[in-house]
Amino acid sequence: MSTSMNPISIARPTLPPVEELQRRLAEILAGTELTNGAEVARFEAEAAEALEAPEVVAVSSCTAGLMLVERCLELKGEAVTPSFTFFATAHGLLWNGVRPVLADCDPESFQLDPHSVRRVLGPECSAIVGVHLFGCPAPIDELERIAREAGVALIFDGAHALGARWRGESVAARGDATVYSLSPTKQMTCGEGGLIATRHPELARDLRQARNYGKGDGYDCDILGLNARMTEFQAAIGRATLERLPAALERRRELAAFYARGLERIPGVRLQRIPEPALSSHKDFAVVLDETVDRDALMRFLAAEGIDTRAYFDPPLHRQKLYQSYYEPAREALYNTDAISSSIVCLPIHGAVSDDDARRIVDRIAGFMARPVERPRAISA
């Protein structure tokens, strides 16, 4: 009711006590390496075990990771990717001179729709870039089948997916590579950072070279790389937050279950469907509203109550200035993407959201939805 209540932000990093990070900082500074050294290697080994991935390569960001995977796999021509995603999913393609072909999403799970992928996948396609949206795994089995049949690479933008599972297993070893994000809004963080998981040892070797400019023996470059090194202290923060990942995921699942119970009985509110073999990491908790409901009015209403929300991802890629020229309605209309992006809202779900906070959020949404529908006023002189 009142804005004097504790504001609830959309995201908040869960960090270890400051004393622990100070101690880890002192350990790093006692050595001689500031970047891409022994602490990064330890973090990679621990992350590989936790993510059940054969190989993990630490990089400076998820975006840099996608760019380097796509460079090392030598993508050319086109790549299929959803329009309903964060823009960084497709940025790597543009930086690599690869044309994004935008596919539609499933109306219930909001994930990349395999039927749409099959429709748009043409002879110039060299890859599919899937997304584990909001932490729910994409339809991995079908995307792997399509990629195998077409002979193209399959890369997952796993920015949201730390902790996501499919048929009881981590998603990390599926496709050719999965790139996780460690930015502050994620289930664990390094401040900034990314982790590339892959089952291909040769790709991991190339990525380790590519994150250090592509430098080969001596000072000879044979891959176009980046400075995408992770610093030693970022790796130390990553190790500390990785230890706390199971607890962070558990809390997100509790909150998601609470939201689901509270919201699914409210008419006009529909939840992201998590398909059967999937376990979501609940990076985001997404709700879609009936077409009669004014989504932006709900967001303003909640903001006035101190509840921070986001319209992820509105506009979708094909409505953005940078990507609109890649939208070919005659090749694939993006009806579901348009419908979902205009009616979606994501709620706060992170370690600083208390049970009371979650209850308040559900109550406020129920209150808003119970109000009489406001009809647009006729324009009059």
Added chain:
Amino acid sequence: MSTSMNPISIARPTLPPVEELQRRLAEILAGTELTNGAEVARFEAEAAEALEAPEVVAVSSCTAGLMLVERCLELKGEAVTPSFTFFATAHGLLWNGVRPVLADCDPESFQLDPHSVRRVLGPECSAIVGVHLFGCPAPIDELERIAREAGVALIFDGAHALGARWRGESVAARGDATVYSLSPTKQMTCGEGGLIATRHPELARDLRQARNYGKGDGYDCDILGLNARMTEFQAAIGRATLERLPAALERRRELAAFYARGLERIPGVRLQRIPEPALSSHKDFAVVLDETVDRDALMRFLAAEGIDTRAYFDPPLHRQKLYQSYYEPAREALYNTDAISSSIVCLPIHGAVSDDDARRIVDRIAGFMARPVERPRAISA
């Protein structure tokens, strides 16, 4: 003489006391921002003052900074850049789909040679990417004149240039942008990081957008950006090392003067010439050896004495796998680049090099150079 002496590494970051960095870390963690927040803004303001730059934009690395400057300036076609440089100078061009045209260097200053630039600059050229090599300013006045006459952009890779001056002024505000590096081998460091200095407010505004994916209002992207954000703690390290930059530069100048006095009297050894209006930041101290001297043998000899050296930059770009296809000898032969790169060696110059260390390095080089020339043995059965 003996390897039991204190080894002298090629580079070593000069950092504040661990207690100071722990205190700064605690201050960051007491806030709510982990990346690209108020501490980054403070660092940018202090760096702008110290570097005498109208605008400074902090980014995650010098390479990312070059990529974003080149993207925001909408480079197309070709860009002229030296072959005698670190490969990252030209990586941004390749990531932007711009063809590097490799120019030769001056045989004495090792800097990009304006005569060579004029020879290779053609109608498809959209920029010159100069380099303040080893911390010595490039021939800024002439490059600015050429760029102005040709109507092309002028960007400086200032990875080495923190503290470099030209005609008594910082190099930061020259050309369209100068991109500094804050990686661990530099005069000051953030762990990893970069600073873009520019005199164009519009470019600075675009770069601030581009370092955050290119995100404009709402979630609409209109520039192809990167996640090139600097974390708050990196900015805190940067602020702490910026305070110590004058002392770091002073020590490098003392060591450079000592090396110069000691080495210039040794036959067969030639120093990088620092042209008259230039004040070098002495990121590296470079020596070129007579053609009768085996550079690699000297490096092995010094390594056995515990003295770490580098052959910056051998191979030069046009001899590297990634760049050799851009070498067009008929357009411009790179004689000086080949001669310098095969005979150059860089000596340790940083805050952990003592007077005794410097004396020992000069002595050992003198000792090596006084040895009888080893003639190549005839190949016999």
